[in-house]
Structures are given as C-alpha cells and as structure tokens.
C-alpha cells in the first residue's frame with residue numbers, strides 16, 4: 001500500500017501568470033525576475049512608473065499582478081498605484097519598499113495596494129505572497145480574458161471593429177487602443193448584447209469584488225466607450241441608458257449606416 005498519490009506529481013501547472021516588477025534598482029529587479037520565473041511566472045520589469053502604467057494599459061499581454069517599489073525616479077509608487085485604481089484596474093498590487101514607517105504602509109493601503117512588504121525581504125515570503133494574491137484573484141471574472149476566446153475573436157459595431165484577442169480596435173480606418181478595463185467592459189456588453197444590465201451587475205462581473213469602484217466608475221467607463229463608438233456621444237445609439245435599470249448595448253441599431 002502506498003501513501004503517495006501519483007496523480008499529485010503530475011498536476012498540471014496553471015496557465016502562466018504575468019507579473020510586472022516595477023523597480024529601479026536593476027540588480028534587485030533581475031533577482032526577483034529570476035526567482036519568480038523559476039516558480040513558473042512570466043515576468044516583465046519596468047524601471048519607472050510611466051513605463052509600468054503603459055505596460056498595464058497598452059501592453060500586448062495582460063498583467064496579473066504588480067510588485068511595486070515606492071521610491072522610483074519621477075513618479076512615485078504611490079502615484080502609480082493610485083493611477084491604476086482610478087482607471088478601474090483591480091489587479092493585485094504588492095508594494096515592496098525600504099520605507100518602514102507605519103504612515104508609509106498606511107498611505108500604501110490608502111492608494112489601493114493589497115500588500116506591503118518591507119525591504120530587505122525574505123524571498124520565500126515574497127513568493128508566497130505573490131502566490132496567495134494570484135490565487136485569490138484567480139476567481140475574479142475576466143482574469144485570463146485573452147485565454148477564453150479564440151484567436152480571431154472579432155466584433156464589429158457601428159464604425160468600430162474590435163479584436164478581443166489582440167486588443168486592437170479600429171474606429172473607421174483609424175486604429176486605436178482601449179485600456180484593459182475598457183476592453184473588459186466592452187466584452188461584457190458584447191456578450192450580453194441586447195440585454196439590459198444593471199450597474200451592480202457590471203461592477204460584479206467586470207470590476208470583480210474590489211471595493212474601490214462605484215457606480216460612478218461604471219458611468220465614466222460607459223462614457224468612454226461612447227466616445228469610441230458613437231457618432232454623437234450625446235445621442236448614443238449603441239450604449240443606451242435605461243432609466244432606473246442600467247445600460248443596454250445594441251450592436252446594430254435600426255437604420256445605422258454600416
């Protein structure tokens with residue numbers, strides 16, 4: 001009789017998660033990258049805040065977690081985190097900083113960080129925290145968005161053409177890029193085309209369980225989609241407001257010139 005369960009040895013590794021390390025000390029960034037890659041993660045390093053934000057908003061592959069230094073050249077880590085949250089991103093953020101004051105930690109949490117680890121840190125602890133954060137966020141709808149759809153998941157409405165796989169969007173003949181959150185919201189509307197969806201439904205399904213967004217966040221994002229899609233955003237024909245109920249997305253309104 002054996003106590004070894006042979007099936008455990010061959011449990012497949014879950015699809016690779018993408019970690020963004022925002023750190024200006026290159027040797028440290030490389031060390032973290034090396035160790036996370038050894039754990040099976042895909043890792044990208046950004047040396048400053050604007051580069052990190054650009055990767056998250058416009059990068060070719062979605063970022064699943066951010067490890068964020070606070071003292072960065074130019075834009076501070078606090079500002080990076082705050083900017084992410086204001087844009088509606090709910091991905092986990094772990095601050096990794098040499099700042100050890102309670103007020104620094106508090107400020108970190110105030111701007112929306114999920115965890116705070118002080119430097120110098122224990123590598124095993126960092127890896128355990130990354131693993132736990134990703135496991136909790138694995139249940140958030142839309143994480144792994146790009147893996148759920150085929151290679152050529154394309155969608156057209158009005159003058160806009162969208163490829164949910166490449167995140168490429170064309171308005172008329174002009175290419176443009178939506179942010180990750182705009183894309184998630186659009187995806188949800190597209191999948192529920194014709195149905196009236198409430199703001200809380202959108203918050204639950206698009207933003208997940210994060211407590212930061214409000215129904216106003218939803219309205220702001222719908223306005224952003226209208227700017228892309230509607231010939232006249234003030235007279236929407238695709239993203240309709242349904243009084244007291246929410247929004248209804250109509251891909252092809254009657255009489256719309258295609």
Ligand code: CA
Nearest residue numbers: 024069071072
């Ligand atoms: Ca630094």
